[in-house]
Amino acid sequence: MSDQTGSISPQHTPVFLLTGFLGSGKTSLLSRLIHRPEFSDTAVIINEFGEVGLDHMLVDRSSDADIVLLDSGCLCCAMSGSLQHSLESLYYRRLRKEIPHFERIVIETSGLADPGAVINTIGGDPAIARRFRLAGVITTVDAIHGLDAIGAYREAAAQLAVADQIVLTKTDLLEDPAAAMDLRRELGTRNPHAEIQIGQALDAAGIRRLFTSAETRALEPASAHSGMRNPALGHIFKYGITAQTFHLRNPVSWPAYADWVHAMQRRHGASLLRAKGILRMEDGDFYAIHAVHHLFSPPLKLRRAVEGPQQGALVLITENLSREELEETVALLRG
Ligand SMILES: Nc1nc2c(ncn2[C@@H]2O[C@H](COP(=O)(O)OP(=O)(O)OP(=O)(O)O)[C@@H](O)[C@H]2O)c(=O)[nH]1
Known part of the structure; x- marks a missing residue:
């Protein structure tokens, strides 16, 4: 991309x-x-x-x-x-x-x-x-x-x-x-x-x-979602398919975002069924994030601020990937 x-x-x-x-x-x-x-x-x-x-x-x-x-x-x-x-x-x-x-x-x-x-x-x-x-x-x-x-x-x-x-x-x-x-x-x-x-x-x-559009409401119900309330568990569908939520407490720099995208593509592209979420970037704006396998759509700048204390959250829906493996790449976003 x-x-x-x-x-x-x-x-x-x-x-x-x-x-x-x-x-x-x-x-x-x-x-x-x-x-x-x-x-x-x-x-x-x-x-x-x-x-x-x-x-x-x-x-x-x-x-x-x-x-x-x-x-x-x-x-x-x-x-x-x-x-x-x-x-x-x-x-x-x-x-x-x-x-x-x-x-x-x-x-x-x-x-x-x-x-x-x-x-x-x-x-x-x-x-x-x-x-x-x-x-x-x-x-x-x-x-x-x-x-x-x-x-x-x-x-x-x-x-x-x-x-x-x-x-x-x-x-x-x-x-x-x-x-x-x-x-x-x-x-x-x-x-x-x-x-x-x-x-x-x-x-x-x-x-x-x-x-x-999913991106304009990606975080709205987040705090109400059970998966969000207990992010440590992740969510198991079947066939090793899980949805895991990661919260970010600080704004993300654009270089850190690019590093994360590259790491996800290289290490986990084949297993990434979907990624979605909202990140607050270093410029102070919120962006919707969407990806499927190796393809990351350009982040979409949201017109309105996202309410709540969170700086951002990502939901990663993957096949046969542990939370620990995903945590390693999410750490790149945390800088
Ligand atoms: N009673 C009832 N029958 C339904 C309902 N929705 C679909 N059906 C019936 O279920 C059958 C399959 O529905 P479709 O709408 O063709 O399903 P589809 O997902 O498009 O099917 P494929 O194209 O084969 O994947 C049809 O006989 C429908 O009439 C519903 O809400 N109630």
């Missing part, structure tokens, strides 16, 4: 990933969202038009027929070729005003996708990273089979581990409605860093929260 300390400009269109295991309700959620006014300025990249049942809402079809404009104002774009190609195509068509302006992109991944691979595409292709930034990961979890899938498949565990927002689906199929609260609590202990919402109860405010 050429610029580890630059800030992201508003020209970087926020990209949200909608992930979740096979059959967990991604498409059903999307087909509800695309009707909603809160979703009107969104371009959605889906695998096939047929899946989300667009027939009744179609108001315009671009000449290339791979993008449709819905009467809700939402654009749907069927994935054509690679994800890079779809993103570039949306970018240039918006620039040439061939399609209406959109404020954000939502990508629906396949149920067996490793979310890290898709996130890498956004951050790893220089042409894409110049124009887009990962703003959040939304993971659907099926109330009936979700926990079994998370226990049985690494992909499902990784999808849960990297989530900023979890949508619990199929709660209507639970025999005991109280079981939804138990599941919510259970998921909360497995990913204490994500907000959990019940899919069927999603209202306008809930939808807006789904699409609030």
